[in-house]
Amino acid sequence: MTVKDVGERETTPWPEFGTQGLDQNYIRRLTDFVDARLYLADHRVLLLLKCLMTCEMPEELRQRATRSVLGFRYSLLEPGTDSMSLWTENHQVTVAVAEYLAGQLFIDQTFTNDGRVGLRHKRAAHGRLMLWLSDRFRFGFSEWLSNTYLAFDLAALAMLVDHTDDEVLARRASMVIDLALIDVALHSFRGRFAPSMGRAHAEQVMHPEKSEMAPIIASAFGDVPPELDCDELASLFIVRERYQVPAAIRELAREQPLRLVFSSMGLDDVEVRRELRRHPQFPRLQMLEVVRFWWGMQAITTPATIVETMRAMRALDLREHRTFAPLQRFSRLPVRALRPALKALNPITSGAALHRANVQTLSTGNYLLSSVQHYQPGGFGDQQHLWHASLPGGIEVFGNHPGSTQLAPEGRSPSPDHWVGNGINPDIAQHYNVLLALYDLRQRRGMFEGRRKELVHIHFPFVLFDQTRLGTNWVAGRRRKSFIGILASHGFEQISETEIVQRGLETGYAVLLGDEEEFSSMSEFLHELKQYQLTLAAGRLSLVSPYVWYDLQWRGEFQVNGSPVRPDYPRYGSPSVQAPRNPDEVVVHGTEHTLRLAWPAGERVESVGQD
Missing domain, CATH: 1.50.10 (Glycosyltransferase)
Structure with missing residues (x-):
């Protein structure tokens, strides 16, 4: 070596x-x-x-x-x-x-x-x-x-x-x-x-x-x-x-x-104080240091951050800034009233906060399926893109609840929007090539929220597939050796050559991917897809086939064949890269080379051959 x-x-x-x-x-x-x-x-x-x-x-x-x-x-x-x-x-x-x-x-x-x-x-x-x-x-x-x-x-x-x-x-x-x-x-x-x-x-x-x-x-x-x-x-x-x-x-x-990859990135807003306090190289306690991290993750108006946000806004004289001007209504409130007032007003800006993300990505030579697990279900969204599937030929498939905001950010399009983010976040769980998404749009309305749409939709570019089929509550497509199928708890409605809609306040769908290593034709894939039954009742989305069943409870557990699937991922969990959360060292194994990154010592060393 x-x-x-x-x-x-x-x-x-x-x-x-x-x-x-x-x-x-x-x-x-x-x-x-x-x-x-x-x-x-x-x-x-x-x-x-x-x-x-x-x-x-x-x-x-x-x-x-x-x-x-x-x-x-x-x-x-x-x-x-x-x-x-x-x-x-x-x-x-x-x-x-x-x-x-x-x-x-x-x-x-x-x-x-x-x-x-x-x-x-x-x-x-x-x-x-x-x-x-x-x-x-x-x-x-x-x-x-x-x-x-x-x-x-x-x-x-x-x-x-x-x-x-x-x-x-x-x-x-x-x-x-x-x-x-x-x-x-x-x-x-x-x-x-x-x-x-x-x-x-x-x-x-x-x-x-x-x-x-x-x-x-x-x-x-x-x-x-x-x-x-x-x-x-x-x-x-x-x-x-x-x-x-x-x-x-x-x-x-x-x-x-x-390749199956598990990754955990970022922190929840309530974790920040503790993690910065015990940071091994740069422990931080001062208010502005903590606020800098919170604002970096856009956690400006959450219950955990609003008190320090208001203090920092005054200290930095940001009252005239477009982002902070709407917070002026909080400026005369005593500190003890800030959190109750925030909860009462329920601003959609809280959805901009980027919380800890546990991401699972499955990729093969024929498709990719990626999602963040149980990300703030029922909360407001902003620019977060919660699940995505890629197939050959430039085919990108994803879904969201189209959002609406009364705020106009400086320099970019408002979010959430038609295809950007979510008005209300779904509950999402993935197990290898199967993803479940459960939506409950009956959440309390929020300050600055526009008209809430009572539907969810999926970007599904029919014209790019080699074959597509659309049923009452399912859609499927083939591109070369790759297949994707989506089952709906309620009926699908195609409204354009790239968009299907599922209407209702409480809905869900399941996404399944496969390739010709499993299915020899579109007909065989459709036969398999129709073996699955998707039901939604009492906040529970269930996908059942003769071989396996998946169960997603709203803001609860995700189970596969009755066994809970925990979403607490390490920083890196894959055959090539492994590291716990908050690592001091990350090691990458390529096909012929190994890279070791050791932060405390500042070492960046590459090896020819495997350790």
């Missing part, structure tokens, strides 16, 4: 000024956006810094870019009000990387927004980065498996690795990139990444090949370099110069065996 540290790689550098659209108009677009401090302005700062650090440009333009970088607001602790959302998990790292590199680049210069010199900005950002990186290694990503927001994390970290002068920080950032790419490799299907996700957008779910993660996946695992678009943040990962994807992770991504 040969042991070596993960080495460096050569790659195409960031384009020179005057090529591939990097011209005066490009720089001015970036500076105008940064100066206006619009939503996603932190992304533009990173792109602007990349140009400043790697491009020769006219002096007047360089000075303009420098003024924008020095005048930016990098933290909620700095003076100013704007439309930026710097507190969510992905923005925490993008803005911290931007501040760190800006401070490093302009080490002795004064930053005009707060009057501190670059060295102080660099030190402040370094502390936030070390916390963020350590939390991701220990707890995973709250925005679990997102094919949008994970891309932003990876782009920022790749740029940090390229340009930091701190080798310890570069090593830590590389290890977190490794973990994110492990997640992608384990939960992808034929290069498409659309498993269950903490935050999703409709277009990227229906067409994962168009997601922000698609060029990153192609760059990390593909044989053909993706096309470079310097307006997109993912370009920073594509042009990386130092970070090399370990061979063990590439082997995970390129091999497509039968």
Whole structure:
């Protein structure tokens, strides 16, 4: 066995000024956006810094870019009000990387927004980065498996690795990139990444090949370099110069065996105080430190967080911010009245909180089925994508309760929406290739909730299948060697070439997948599908066949043949990657290589051969 540290790689550098659209108009677009401090302005700062650090440009333009970088607001602790959302998990790292590199680049210069010199900005950002990186290694990503927001994390970290002068920080950032790419490799299907996700957008779910993660996946695992678009943040990962994807992770991504993966990511809001208090590297007790973690997981208006949210909102003077302005009605209440008032008003914003996610993904060479188990059933949803099936030919199948909100977020479409998230979350459980989803839409209405639809629907692209069949309470499709069938507790209604609907306040369905290793034809698969009987009574969804029965009780147990199936997953549970929750070490076994990531010692070591 040969042991070596993960080495460096050569790659195409960031384009020179005057090529591939990097011209005066490009720089001015970036500076105008940064100066206006619009939503996603932190992304533009990173792109602007990349140009400043790697491009020769006219002096007047360089000075303009420098003024924008020095005048930016990098933290909620700095003076100013704007439309930026710097507190969510992905923005925490993008803005911290931007501040760190800006401070490093302009080490002795004064930053005009707060009057501190670059060295102080660099030190402040370094502390936030070390916390963020350590939390991701220990707890995973709250925005679990997102094919949008994970891309932003990876782009920022790749740029940090390229340009930091701190080798310890570069090593830590590389290890977190490794973990994110492990997640992608384990939960992808034929290069498409659309498993269950903490935050999703409709277009990227229906067409994962168009997601922000698609060029990153192609760059990390593909044989053909993706096309470079310097307006997109993912370009920073594509042009990386130092970070090399370990061979063990590439082997995970390129091999497509039968693979069952259990993953646990994030924390419930009620766990945060305890887990941060006993964090082995960075124990935290202060209110703003705890709030930073809560807001990173968007737990702003939950019973566990509302008191500290109101205190932090006053301390940081966020009363004018679009996200926090609706909370002004709470501002005059005494502390003891905040939680009762929140429970009485029942705002749908509580559904934005990204709680602990126990995700099961089954993938074969012919299909993928992924879901998060028992995720906040009956609660409000937001952007969480709770289950997904992928088949060959770009077929993506998923279902939700279409939501409606009276709130209009800055810079993106409102959520939940027609295909995004859920108005009311279902109870979901998966056992290998079978998934049960149980909906109860009779929950109490919430503040800011729009008109609640009394139906659930499924995205089922009939036109992409080779064969489809639709019955009164079932639908089935075949694509090449892959089959999917869905049984409904109430009747299905096809309303378009991509959508079927099940109406009612209390409904459920079962999703079954298979391939030609089990079924020789569509007829044989349909014969098997019709052996199952799906019933819903007294909050219990039961799927029964001559061979096996599944039973899902609303907010209760999931049983298979009478035996409870527990959803408390380890951080990683798969043949290739295993680690308990809150690990200090993660080991990846590829087909020929092994990667060991040991966080306390900061070791990132790859072995040729198996341990």
